Amino acid sequence: MAKVPYKTYLTEEEMPKQWYNIRADMKEQPDPMLNPGTLQPLTSPEDLYPVFCEELCKQEMDSQTRYIDIPEEILDYYKTFRPSPLIRAYHLEKALNTPAKIYFKFEGNNTSGSHKLNAAAAMAYYAKAQGLTALTTETGAGQWGTALSMACAYFGLDLTVYMVKVSYQQKPFRKAVMETYGAKIIPSPSDTTEVGRAILANNPNTGGSLGCAISEAIEVSMRDDSCRYALGSVLNQVLLHQSIIGLESKIAMEKIGEYPDVVIGCAGGGSNLGGLMAAFMQDKLTDKANARFIAVEPASCPSLTRGKYAYDFCDTGRITPLAKMYTLGSDFIPSPNHAGGLRYHGMSPILSKLYYDGYMEAVAVEQNKVFEAATLFAKQEQILPAPESAHAIYGAIQEALKCKKSGEAKTILFGLTGTGYFDMQAYTQFNEGTMTDYVPSDADLQRGFDGLPKVD
Ligand SMILES: *Cc1c(COP(=O)(O)O)cnc(C)c1O
DSSP states (O other): OOOOOSEEOOOTTTSOOEEEOGGGGOSSOOOOOBOTTTOOBOOSGGGGTTTSOHHHHHHHHOOSOSEEEOOHHHHHHHTTTOSOOEEEOHHHHHHHTOSSEEEEEEOOOSTTOSTTHHHHHHHHHHHHHTTOOEEEEEESSSHHHHHHHHHHHHHTOEEEEEEEHHHHHHOHHHHHHHHHTTOEEEEESOTTSHHHHHHHHHOTTOOOOHHHHHHHHHHHHHTOTTEEEOOSSSSHHHHHHHHHHHHHHHHHHHHTTOOOSEEEEEOSSSHHHHHHHHHHHHHHHTTSOOOEEEEEEETTSOHHHHSEEEEEESSTTSOSOEEEEEESOTTOOOOTTOOSSOOOSSOOHHHHHHHHTTSOEEEEEOHHHHHHHHHHHHHHHOOOBOHHHHHHHHHHHHHHHHHHHHTOOOEEEEEEOOBOTTOHHHHHHHHHTOOOOOOOOHHHHHHHHHTSOOOO
């Protein structure tokens, strides 16, 4: 067979025009979200209208519509950064001396440096279409805040971003990028919200957490009827919008006569992995193919591998609906030496359910190993990966090394979610040998579990 090209792109005609809603093919549905006051299941999209814009609430609750048309305006916007390339990692394969074929889908070719722009586009577009004027959100490492700043600038909306305080301090250039796109950035916890003031009163020196920034962003959005909140991961709607990654990957692989034996992604809130794997998981759910799916998460924030599958709040302030998911407890904050993103306490309910039902595997890895993988990849494939993405690289390398042992030429597909240009402090620590690994003890985790809401 002719050698597969290094990069495979789709033509405009080949591009997907619909998102894929994996819930339509799941044999069992994720459990419904619960109202935080009554603990009763949310039954209608209207229950969420105060928080998200209406079309997104409908998508959030829609477990039936298999394909949802991508609005023309979003398809137009996607043209600025899509299609993303499917890349055959020939150089990495050679360095590993593996018979495996390694492919990665590279989502870092836009200013946000990540896949997050796929979902940000939808959130900004639907908010504008509803006549809203502003959005609020949180950001951890900064990619989501940047992505939403870009999309809000394009569609014409104001944006306030609550940025987890440690990253605000570590990544001043992230803030500058967001401000360039017109967003207002506030370090969280802050004194601009009741939630933030309460958290600061308890713990004045806290570096903040995503869960806390989410509470602040929601509180502020609720004050203004022309404003809604946008969340960059975890939610069903976000997995829906990210399905574009896997749909494109599948078409690109068909073009070169390939199909993955293993699909690997890093997992923070689950959106990139959910998006990358959806189209392939559909084949597994409908008995057309049987790929393996592997989530790779940090050992310092191990929600799938060591969390509880339970109802929990999506935020620290406990104002969001409850979701049934793998969680470390909404009070969980990863240890300060944890460098990359992937620091969310919970996990997408869709991914959680698939994992619980045995459709997916998960592994946790310490950060020094992640940066070793990142460095090897950077030297071979020439792309400096985001630390988050490097978790998936690590997973792919492990699978490729297994193939070296067994002599099997498996086809591995992983998601390279983004670039690491804003993570140089972490790379510097790694290069200087000062990066430490911290794996929480069972007692550490128990403190998070103790705070889980009592449901039933
Ligand atoms: C946000 C982010 C992730 C993790 O989020 P998921 O919702 O789990 O995909 C991974 N990689 C990059 C580059 C990110 O910005």
